[in-house]
Amino acid sequence: MPNKNRCLTPATDEECRRARLSLQDTLDVVGGKWKLVLISILRGGKLKFRELSREAGISPRILSKELKEMEINGLVTRTVLDTRPIMVEYELTPYSNTLSEVIIAMHEWGKKHRQKMIGQKS
Amino acid sequence: MPNKNRCLTPATDEECRRARLSLQDTLDVVGGKWKLVLISILRGGKLKFRELSREAGISPRILSKELKEMEINGLVTRTVLDTRPIMVEYELTPYSNTLSEVIIAMHEWGKKHRQKMIGQKS
DNA sequence: GATACCAGTTACAAAAAGGATACTATGCCA
DNA sequence: TGGCATAGTATCCTTTTTGTAACTGGTATC
Known part of the structure; x- marks a missing residue:
């Protein structure tokens, strides 16, 4: 059953947004x-x-x-x-x-x- | 005892150079x-x-x-x-x-x- | 016909990144 | 005194990246 939100691991859109922010934080640093x-x-x-x-x-x-x-x-x-x-x-x-x-x-x-x-x- | 070459995981300088190349390959792609x-x-x-x-x-x-x-x-x-x-x-x-x-x-x-x-x- | 939506492209401008070279300052050695 | 080595800096320039805004072409809708 396909999930509605944009991420696999995180459960909510909010968690998804935060996961992407984490990725971008990492990219900012390294x-x-x-x-x-x-x-x-x-x-x-x-x-x-x-x-x-x-x-x-x-x-x-x-x-x-x-x-x-x-x-x-x-x-x-x-x-x-x-x-x-x-x-x-x-x-x-x-x-x-x-x-x-x-x-x-x-x-x-x-x-x-x-x-x-x-x-x-x- | 400190190791002479520039890497921890790889054993030889050659392996070290290749490890760095791999990293750079990845950076080239993503x-x-x-x-x-x-x-x-x-x-x-x-x-x-x-x-x-x-x-x-x-x-x-x-x-x-x-x-x-x-x-x-x-x-x-x-x-x-x-x-x-x-x-x-x-x-x-x-x-x-x-x-x-x-x-x-x-x-x-x-x-x-x-x-x-x-x-x-x- | 005017408007709006989609997937891009074009042209232009701005900014960031990178490279080359020369240079500062310090202090050793001959 | 001149030469060399170190750690950066300063200057100038080129290349790459990114962004903005307008635009094409196709189609549907009002």
């Missing part, structure tokens, strides 16, 4: 081209600004902007090291681990999708 | 402002062009473009109904269900993140 990629990279351990820039292939200007936003949202910490020359380490916060499921789900899907695409070629 | 939102809406059942436009609050121009890309990627089907005036229904494909985990993970995270943000206000 949407865009870089944030999830940066988190994915940092899951391997803290990195310095330059290293991160090289690793991700992202220009310093954009990287700086992304990291600031991620710091505001509590996803990374910024630590200035007392070295010469000064270096800055970026590290994921424990809170960022709550995104694991999202990232892993996207890893998995991308892998399967690529296999599907390759299969279709022949 | 990244951007609208695609996951549209899928989320369509999970409640097929909708006509206008309905979808109103429901998502997206202009016809963008909606048309997004739907074309999603059709190419095998995520939605487009069916012209023989009605006056002609209407077109968009429906998720079975393949799009493979994105469930991604969407649900993002729903959940957005919900929790919002609660965290509200908690921090006080």
Whole structure:
């Protein structure tokens, strides 16, 4: 029996609207081209600004902007090291681990999708 | 003992690179402002062009473009109904269900993140 | 014939994102 | 003093994305 409202999991239109808002909240925080990629990279351990820039292939200007936003949202910490020359380490916060499921789900899907695409070629 | 490579789950740098590529593949297909939102809406059942436009609050121009890309990627089907005036229904494909985990993970995270943000206000 | 509905498209404008390059400031080393 | 490395910033420009408004074409209705 088909359901009248616009969602499967939620029971009411109101819950449905809220579910969509949640999705959009997530997209506001980790949407865009870089944030999830940066988190994915940092899951391997803290990195310095330059290293991160090289690793991700992202220009310093954009990287700086992304990291600031991620710091505001509590996803990374910024630590200035007392070295010469000064270096800055970026590290994921424990809170960022709550995104694991999202990232892993996207890893998995991308892998399967690529296999599907390759299969279709022949 | 800290690991030398840049990932936790994968064992080698090569696997790590591939994991990141998978993530980026996924972002290529469902990244951007609208695609996951549209899928989320369509999970409640097929909708006509206008309905979808109103429901998502997206202009016809963008909606048309997004739907074309999603059709190419095998995520939605487009069916012209023989009605006056002609209407077109968009429906998720079975393949799009493979994105469930991604969407649900993002729903959940957005919900929790919002609660965290509200908690921090006080 | 005027009006209204549907599914889009077209043309134009605005905004956001991204990239390249050069630059600041600090301090080491030779 | 000059050269190098670090972490960014500043400036300029191009590309991409998004939005608005008007419009096409087909059909029904008043």
